[in-house]
Each structure stands twice: as structure tokens, then as C-alpha cells.
Amino acid sequence: MSDQHEGLENSWREGARRAGATYARRRISIDPVTRLEGHGKIDIFLDQAGEVERAYFQVPELRGFEKFVQGRPAEEMPQITSRICGVCPTAHHMAATKALDHLYRVEPTPTARKIRELVYSAFMTEDHALHFYFLGGPDFVVGPTAPAAERNVLGVIGVVGAEVGKRVIAMRRRLREEVISAIGGKVIHPVLGLPGGVAKRITPELQKQIREVADEAVEFGKFTLQLFRDVVLKNEEYVGLITSDDFTHRTYYMGLVDDENRVNFYDGGIRVVSPEGQEVTTFAAADYLDWVAEHVEPWSYVKFCYLKPVGWRGFADGTDSGIYAVAPLARLNVSEGMATPLAQEAYEEFFETLGGKPVHHTLANHWARVVELLYAAERLKELADDPDLTDPDVRTLPTEVPTEGIGVVEAPRGTLFHHYWTDERGVVEKANLIVATQNNSARIAMSVDKAAKGLISGGEISDGILNMVEMAFRAYDPCHACASHSLPGSMPLLLRVRGPDGGVVERLRRDSDGNVSRERP
Amino acid sequence: MQPAEPARAGPSPDRSHPLDVRVLCLGNDLLADDALGFRVARALRREPGIRGRGSVDIVETPESGFALLDHIQGVRRLVVVDTVVTGRAAPGTIYVIEDHEEPEDWEAAPGTSAHYVGLFEALRAGRAMSLPVAEEVVILAVEAADVVSVGGCMTEAVEASLPAVVSQVRALLGK
Incomplete structure (x- = not known):
């Protein structure tokens, strides 16, 4: 050597x-x-x-997307975009569906909105579970200092035990099959969203099935948080690594919040906080181009998003640099709490342990993801228990002439924007997508x-x-x-x-x- | 906390596979050469000797990594069709990888994923958890030239490999 x-x-x-x-x-x-x-x-x-x-x-980068969608009916976008992305089809499907609402200037009925958010909550629960246990797990469940040969999925199973591994897989399967697929068709090819509503109503029998899965999901979320406490938080070495300067950047943060500035995955205003934790703005999805700009470097085809009013100051952190982050940590940083009780407790524990808002430690994303998993499960349960869920009124028919539509959701990996321009028949002339990771690309760099x-x-x-x-x-x-x-x-x-x-x-x-x-x- | 030994042998795996063989075709019909898996699935369904055989199942999916766990269970033997980009062979080249070769003996096979787990890891994890994953796995992978052009056609070389891939799957099913 x-x-x-x-x-x-x-x-x-x-x-x-x-x-x-x-x-x-x-x-x-x-x-x-x-x-x-x-x-x-x-x-x-x-x-x-x-x-x-x-x-x-x-x-x-995928090539030719803009050309491919040109000339296609906008109604196809929820299917096309979800088919292109095999990782989070539900996020693209939902962002596209919301862009269609906006395109046709139509509001989904209250029940349709609940059904969408319910499906979305199930998706966030299963996707966060996948990442926490199997994808991020090698770093945190097995440990960052463990031999490389053990820092893999088998190592995670070795630590948490085969039974826990089976539980994760069974939970994800139930969420995907008995909630997402049962309402929206195949997970990989969802056919749920339509402008102004959803394609399928929920029967009382289906609601009963969803409630059972939701109960299990909440228990699973509680169990996962406890496992995080036992495996990660009790290990000073891990906590030291989370808070080490090597994995810390003082940037802006962006994420969706509800009317009370609590985390929301499906809808709300897009809130931005400064590296000091001060609110900079809360803007509507339709105004995203006033806030998000893209910087191009000669060495890369990746476009680096930054906050337009702050400006691009190179790959630097601090208040003068417009670089921002999205994803679980960012969402917790921009919010003032969680809308469900258990997740709220977990949120408070998160910030108390890490020294208050905002938390700038990138590796805290893993913990933030667990807090969000619990929220997603609790929100799924709230919606599953809603007596209006079986209301047959799930569609408002669009009557407006389409021109331009913008939709936004919080994908598991962060804020996802869909923007379409169409002719008066609703045929796409131009499309712009900003995917979650693109928002993060400068900070990742x-x-x-x-x-x-x-x-x-x-x-x-x-x-x-x-x-x-x-x-x-x-x-x-x-x-x-x-x-x-x-x-x-x-x-x-x-x-x-x-x-x-x-x-x-x-x-x-x-x-x-x-x-x-x-x-x- | 010291990590425990990776789980290898758990309780006896459930060997009750309701199906004998599944052809699992991976790909994405919107992404140029990546359409290969879907095209193979379609061609196989047209094959008179395969259609209607109760013990053979043909599945196509754009999913990957751990999502594949759902598709690799409940079957004794798995034939996987996919594209691969190694840059070390001409587009259209067909690789046949037997399960027992994974992954050490296959040069293009991998280290730990930066992010997601792959088919091999899903198989190993499934076995570690005593899930009824396939006992035998054969992979037919075709070297692709373009897997990033949305709406693109398959390139000539990959298109030309289609009959050979279908015939190799047939031969494997005949075993």
C-alpha cells in the first residue's frame, strides 16, 4: 500500500x-x-x-422529457410523470394532479381532498420506513464506524433482528396494497387523481380496511421512534457525529406548512426560514418562480436551485447565500410544530436534544424522517377515521379554459414542483419540473x-x-x-x-x- | 453499540411456493432501451407454449430495489430480464448470470449501493429474514446504449437482441 x-x-x-x-x-x-x-x-x-x-x-439527467410531453393532453401528466419515476410515483402523481386542479381552476371536493391526502400519508409512511430501516439504516442502525462489510441491509437486519425486518416489510406491503393500491390502482401506475377530484370513492368496507392498516401504522411509527432512541440516541458516538461540524451547513430551509405553520405533505404555503430561523416568506405554489431560481455551472448539467431574492453567491452557506435545503430536516425547521400529538412530542424532543431551531446538521435528516413517519401514520389514521370519507361526492367537474397550472407537494425527499403550460384545449405546450433533489443539489455539493x-x-x-x-x-x-x-x-x-x-x-x-x-x- | 452478526440463518424458511417459475421483466417502456423488459414480457405472452401454463407467471415492473421483494417471493425459480449499462460490452450483448454467481463472480456486480438496495441485496435480505424468496435465480441482462431518453425508441442493437432474449427465456423455462 x-x-x-x-x-x-x-x-x-x-x-x-x-x-x-x-x-x-x-x-x-x-x-x-x-x-x-x-x-x-x-x-x-x-x-x-x-x-x-x-x-x-x-x-x-433524463433527456427529452419536455419534448416527450409536448402535444399530449395535460390529463396524461399524472400517469406519465409517475411512470417515469419508479422511486416515488405517488409524489409525481399527486403534484401533477394538483397542477391539473390549478390548470383548470377547479377545487377538489372536501372528500376528494381527504382521499388524496390519505393516500399520500400512506405513501409517506411506507417510503420513510424504507429509507430509515434499509437505506439510511446502514449508517445509523449499523453505525457509521462499523466495518464497511457490515454497513449494508444484512447488517441492519443483524442489529434490529429478522422479526423487525419482517415487520417493516409487512407494514410497507399493507400500506401499498391495502391502502394505496386499493384506492388508486397500482402503486407504480396510480390512476387516482383527476382535475377537481379523484376517480374512486371509498366504500364503508374499504374504510374499515384502511382504519385497520392505519392503527397498525401508528403503532409501527411509535415502535420506530423508540428504536431510534434505543439504537441511535443512546449512543453518544452517533449523536456526536450528527452534530459534528463535518456534516453541518448553515443554509436557508424550505417546506410546505398548513395555516398554523405546521408540517404538511400535501398542501399549504411554502415557507422559507433563514439560517437564523427567521421566517423569510410563505409563498403560494403559483408564485414559485418569484422565489426559486436555477444557477448553472459550466462543469455540470445539474441546475442548482437558490432563493432568487437572496441571490447566488457560490457554494457557500450563511445568510448572504441563497442556497437552501428541502426534505425532512428542512420541513421541521420551517414549521412551528406537527399537527398530530405523538409527532408533536417527537418534534419537541428533536429540537430540545439538538439545541433548538433551526438544526443545521445534515445527518439529523434521519431523525427528522422518523418524526415525519410518525406524523404520516397519525395523519393517515385521522383521515381514515373521518366519517365523511365515504361521501360519494369526489369530483368537481372543470369548466374553465386551461392555460397554465402549477402544483406542489412535499415528496419524501422534499418540495416537488410541477408546472405546465397548455393551449386552450389542455394540450401541453411546455412543462417544467423541479424535483426534490434539485432543490437540495447545491447543499449536497x-x-x-x-x-x-x-x-x-x-x-x-x-x-x-x-x-x-x-x-x-x-x-x-x-x-x-x-x-x-x-x-x-x-x-x-x-x-x-x-x-x-x-x-x-x-x-x-x-x-x-x-x-x-x-x-x- | 456493537453491531451484531449479520443475520444469515433464521428459522426455517417457508418453502411453500405457490408458483414454480416467474419471469420478472424489469424496465421502463418510456425510456429507450429500458423498454426491453416490457417488450420481452409482451413477446413471451404471445408465445403459445407459455401462455396458459399455470405454473409460469410473467410480471413486468419499473420498480427496483426493495420494491422487488414483493416480486421475488412465492415462487421457486425466478428468471429476471433487465438491461445493464457496464460500458464494457457492445450494446445488445446478453449476460446470463446464475444466482450462485452473485455477486462476487460477476465483475459488474456491485458494492453497497449509495442509496438504494438492488435485486441481489433484496434477495439476500429476503433470505436473511426467512421470507419465501425464490430458491433459484437466473438473470438475463442486456447491455443497453441509452436508458435516459424519455420517449426514445430502443436502439438498433438492443432491438436486435430481442428474439435471442426471448428464446433464451424459453430455453430456461424448458429446464
């Missing part, structure tokens, strides 16, 4: 020498060889001394940058960089590839060190057993 380090260092020196004044940067790429959900590519630019100048998180700077010094690359960089962005639950699943489904992380001529001088590869191997071509 020491020979390799020396070789690497020599390569760097040689590269720096050849680069000269006109080629001051070299580039390292961490590049998955296959695509998968949430896959990303990390580019690390080094200066001549082998120090990190800046690291960037890049994501693949900052997190990756911080992790890289902590781990690369003087041209020496630590084996731990792959895991640490992963942890930096996994807390955001990033999702970009709105349809990826291709085999093998999980990602060998490759980090490539490139010389000034573009050739690869060294590869680091982290394999399925967690081992990192180095190779010089």
Missing part, C-alpha cells in the same frame, strides 16, 4: 509539473459503472498541491465538498473517502434517476484519479464485500 501511495503521490507531482500554469486543476471522478436509483457521480478537482479545490456531486476536503490531503486519498462521501449525500435521500433499476441494482463505487492528460493514473474500487482495492493501469 505504501508503494502505491508513493506512486500516487509521484503521479500527482508529475501531473502538477506538466499541468503548469495553464492547467491548474486535476480531476478525480467517483463514477458508478451502472445506473441505479439515486446514483451519482462525484468529481473532485485538485489543485497542484493535491489539495481539494472543490468537489462536486453530479447526477445523470457542499456536503460532498466538505467530506472530500476532510479526507484528501497532500494528494493522499483515504480508503474511507467512499463511505464518508456516501454518508454525506445519503442523508438527503437523493433521488435523480426517475426510473432506474437496471442491474446489478447497486453500485460499485469507483474513484478515478486522472492526470493532466486525462488518462487514469489510479483507480480505487469499493467492492460488494466492502473492501477497497487500488489499481494502477
